[in-house]
Amino acid sequence: MQSGAKLKLSADVGGTFTDIVLEEGAQRWTGKVLTTPASPEEGVLRGASEVLARAGKSVADVDLFIHGTTLATNAIIERRGAKVALIATDGFRDVLEIGTESRYDQYELALVRPKPLVERPLRFTVRERMDARGMVRLPLNEADIHVVAKTLSDRGIESVAIAFMHSYTNAAHERQAAELLKALMPSLYVTVSAEVCPEIREYERTSTAVANAYVQPLMDGYLLRMQDKLKLLGFKGALCLMTSGGGLTSVETARKFPVRLVESGPAGGSVFAAQIAARLGERKVLAFDMGGTTAKVSLIEDYRSETSRVFEVDRAARFLKGSGLPVRIPVIEMVEIGAGGGSLARVDGLKRVTVGPESASSVPGPACYNGGGTNPTVTDADVALGLVDPATFAGGTIRLFPDLAKQALTASVGGPLEMSAEMAAYAVYEMVCENMASAARVHTVERGQVASNHTVIAFGGAAPLHVARVAEKIGASRVIVPPNAGVGSAVGFLAAPISYEMVKTKYMRLDAFDPAEATQLLSDMSKEIRAWVEPAADGETLIERRIAFMRYVGQGHEIAVELPVRGLTVADAATFRSRYEADYEALFKRSIPAAAIEIMAWSVNVSTVSEMPGVVAPVTQHVTGMPNDVVRVFDGRRGKPIDVSRYQRDALPAGARLSGPAIIVEKETSTFVTENFNAWIDGLGSIVMERKEIAA
Structure with a gap:
């Protein structure tokens, strides 16, 4: 054990299990308990106390507690968030319904669109208008806010999102409306779209603001309860939250912007896989994370996970972009499907075995848990096949009942298809592996990659049981199951940097580049981020990364171009053009000579230094x-x-x-x-x- 090493604790709250990891220097203790959906903090603290007791420690000894959760994601998917309303500019009540006017499946006549988080009767408008340059065309009508506030109060609204036209260029009206609402309704949660997502694209910004408002009361209450209970137990260390972008943030920031936590658990898993890839010198990796509720697949190239600025929650069609609710936040790029140990299996109307996306969760859980669940799950199939030892499951903390698993499989799958419980279990096993293999193929092809050329790194409680068969299906010839794979995401939390990224829209053409204006914008963003990051970093060295999102004028999507962290000059415009054209050629095999280029948005990321571990020595004796x-x-x-x-x-x-x-x-x-x-x-x-x- 390293002298003076910090005692670090991490918890990953999933839909079925809560994973706990305690680390001090080179020593590590791990644990796994069932999630307590009604009060998730109870499961976290129970698991933490068990692991701390094994290490001879207490909560008061912990220096750093890192927490990640799928609570926000699950609340959106299961529609159990707050009673929320939206206030928009007059004439733009139906932005959430109209979306981008695109069809995610061009030829599906009975297209099912994702249901908005705010029903139309709870979407209100007020008179105000900003133009695209941030100039006031119509002042905010405060009388309209008073009328809306009365209606919100009468209807018992807990949280509201404010999303006005062009507020990304000038948020004065949104802030004015928020201040009025807080004065009239002090207990109301208010989300300002220009703070959550200060970017162009009205639909995505509104959707992100609404998602934040929808989960804020739930997450705020949970984090407050967690803080209070930790304080009662004598916790004096720092509490950090894992974000979807793979970095850590403060509780205060997480309470204000809980939408940033929607993929915090899977992000920790990607950090874990990247660390393992670096230790083993694996430059092309397919990270495969299968837990109790979902399975996630992400690509890692040269020890870095792919990132994105938009993520879709609750897709109506599993693999089709545009079928979910867009959330515009920094996120690690991945595909997620309802294929976990708790995913329910059944036979559909065409006599096909289907698995997920519905889950037995931790309550009542799979049939073999003997917790009241009667529908078969993937875990039941694994138990019936003989792949899981009922006496040692989850370290012996959960006793399994194989007979109950077989009964459930016979009733829902074997009986309708006239097959034995064991053959029904094999059918479920094959189908869930095929679902995950399909997700891996789609995800890699969308990024111009070939799945079979990658080493598969598996983690999560259920992934090691299925990864070899998934690898067979996608043609991968090498699979790695690292130590502590069952709690991989929680291990990844401990290696994540303290970090925060901000993206803002400020339109600028390269042929009219204004270095002073661009420098001022980036400096202001850096200053705002450092005010959040520096206290949590506690003196650690910080690194800053700046990016401009550019495109040829009139195109629909941007390419990220790295910027220097200094004051910009007129001469930089030519450098940025060269970098953009090189990246464009790498993607599309050609550039467009002399075409005008525009900058749509700017990004600043400030984080602590995250050192990749050295390559482990190869084994010479077998x-x-x-x-x-x-x-x-x-x-x-x-x-x-x-x-x-x-x-x-x-x-x-x-x-x-x-x-x-x-x-x-x-x-x-x-x-x-x-x-x-x-x-x-x-x-x-x-x-x-x-x-x-x-x-x-």
């Missing part, structure tokens, strides 16, 4: 791994059970080799090595699976 026992696993392709060797992961030394089929058991998860893979333990302790050579 030994044959010795199994602990042999178990019976149902093989659907043969239609009968087969003998499979089972190993304890902590008993396998570096260099240990084994051949599939095999199961490697550990406290937080189990890894299934299919018969098409060999496996060995590398110097980091990772399980490395490599495709067997197929004889000609």
